[in-house]
Amino acid sequence: MQMAQIKKPIAITLGEPAGIGPDLTLQLFANKQKKPLPHMVVFGDAAFLSARAERLQLDLDICQISNISEAVDLESDTLPVIEVGATATDAPGFLDRENAGVVTSSIEAAVAAVRGDECRAIVTAPIHKSNLYEAGFKYPGHTEFLAALCGENGVSPRPVMMLAHKEKRAIPVTIHISLKEVFSRLTVGRIVETVRVAHHDLQQKFGIAAPRIGVTGLNPHAGEDGAMGDEEETIIKPALAELKERFDIRTDGPLPADTAFAPHIWSGYDVIVAMYHDQALIPVKAIGFDAGVNVTLGLPIVRTSPDHGTALSLAGTGDASPTSMYEAIMLADKMTNKGAA
Numbered sequence: 001m002q003m004a005q006i007k008k009p010i011a012i013t014l015g016e017p018a019g020i021g022p023d024l025t026l027q028l029f030a031n032k033q034k035k036p037l038p039h040m041v042v043f044g045d046a047a048f049l050s051a052r053a054e055r056l057q058l059d060l061d062i063c064q065i066s067n068i069s070e071a072v073d074l075e076s077d078t079l080p081v082i083e084v085g086a087t088a089t090d091a092p093g094f095l096d097r098e099n100a101g102v103v104t105s106s107i108e109a110a111v112a113a114v115r116g117d118e119c120r121a122i123v124t125a126p127i128h129k130s131n132l133y134e135a136g137f138k139y140p141g142h143t144e145f146l147a148a149l150c151g152e153n154g155v156s157p158r159p160v161m162m163l164a165h166k167e168k169r170a171i172p173v174t175i176h177i178s179l180k181e182v183f184s185r186l187t188v189g190r191i192v193e194t195v196r197v198a199h200h201d202l203q204q205k206f207g208i209a210a211p212r213i214g215v216t217g218l219n220p221h222a223g224e225d226g227a228m229g230d231e232e233e234t235i236i237k238p239a240l241a242e243l244k245e246r247f248d249i250r251t252d253g254p255l256p257a258d259t260a261f262a263p264h265i266w267s268g269y270d271v272i273v274a275m276y277h278d279q280a281l282i283p284v285k286a287i288g289f290d291a292g293v294n295v296t297l298g299l300p301i302v303r304t305s306p307d308h309g310t311a312l313s314l315a316g317t318g319d320a321s322p323t324s325m326y327e328a329i330m331l332a333d334k335m336t337n338k339g340a341a
């Protein structure tokens with residue numbers, strides 16, 4: 001199968017070396033004659049990737065390059081790798097704090113390549129958050145780290161996490177915090193900003209002229225007229241009113257979260273904005289764990305990622321499904337495939 005390829009590559013990060021991220025990149029690349037991919041370049045450690053490819057018995061060549069421009073001229077079965085100045089150990093399933101350097105350097109280098117216009121998008125392989133925290137990583141996840149890396153003059157853009165399964169999309173207003181913290185972090189301002197970013201990027205990055213946006217409640221039955229919580233009255237409704245009055249952004253809500261994601265309701269919206277992580281992510285992973293993609297909105301660059309994590313027990317086995325990673329690469333390709341070379 002042939003595929004029209006833009007020459008500028010997509011930057012792929014290494015992800016957690018003990019997890020499945022490197023495996024998925026290698027598996028997809030090794031299979032690209034059957035399932036074509038756009039030009040890509042991996043930011044990481046070529047020796048580590050060669051060891052993992054050998055472990056997985058994959059038939060591909062891995063080539064260390066020094067300039068990103070070299071990536072597109074290699075033989076099609078050769079995976080280009082840019083070294084990031086730190087190494088990884090091939091020990092599937094075994095977390096090692098020492099690997100934090102290569103994980104974060106890979107993300108930093110990939111972002112720099114996209115911001116420097118050498119790559120057109122970044123696709124991140126999963127990181128193991130608590131392993132990075134133990135090594136001193138200060139951000140909850142990629143989402144906030146990427147925003148910091150895209151900051152200018154000390155100001156970072158507001159990143160918004162969106163999970164997408166084909167045309168069904170969901171956004172959590174609060175992300176990686178404990179459930180009990182949700183109540184204090186959920187504010188009118190946070191909801192307004194999240195919806196504004198979603199509205200803007202659905203228009204600009206997804207070509208949806210008039211995004212249809214649903215917003216869930218926080219409590220059962222969207223509070224049942226205050227009988228089951230009052231955040232709908234005190235926070236969510238005022239946020240939706242502000243969106244309409246100040247920004248002319250129309251939304252439906254607060255929708256009861258247990259029915260908002262019923263397929264016939266969800267398909268009436270381009271995105272549903274939910275109040276916390278699991279409210280938004282469970283529906284996407286339930287309808288299609290295999291094909292869900294995480295997209296960071298609000299950034300000046302395109303970033304996608306598979307919807308799953310590091311799945312440590314599957315690393316090095318070849319049993320992990322590469323489909324979500326494939327969808328993440330193809331969505332990044334689609335979002336940046338504007339005909340430019």
Ligand SMILES: NC(=O)C1=CN([C@@H]2O[C@H](COP(=O)(O)OP(=O)(O)OC[C@H]3O[C@@H](n4cnc5c(N)ncnc54)[C@H](O)[C@@H]3O)[C@@H](O)[C@H]2O)C=CC1
Nearest residue numbers: 125126127128129130305307308309310311314320321322
């Ligand atoms: N974008 C990212 O960097 C993400 C990172 N994570 C991180 O991953 C780590 C593990 O998180 P978990 O909650 O255990 O989620 P997980 O997604 O790694 O695993 C959950 C379950 O799904 C299975 N699974 C995951 N990916 C699979 C695949 N491609 N094929 C087949 N089965 C698969 C696993 O074996 C496990 O049973 C945590 O540190 C978490 O923070 C989680 C989600 C996204």
Ligand SMILES: NCC(=O)COP(=O)(O)O
Nearest residue numbers: 140141142143144294305
């Ligand atoms: N649950 C989604 C997730 O953990 C991804 O977070 P991020 O690393 O993309 O910020």
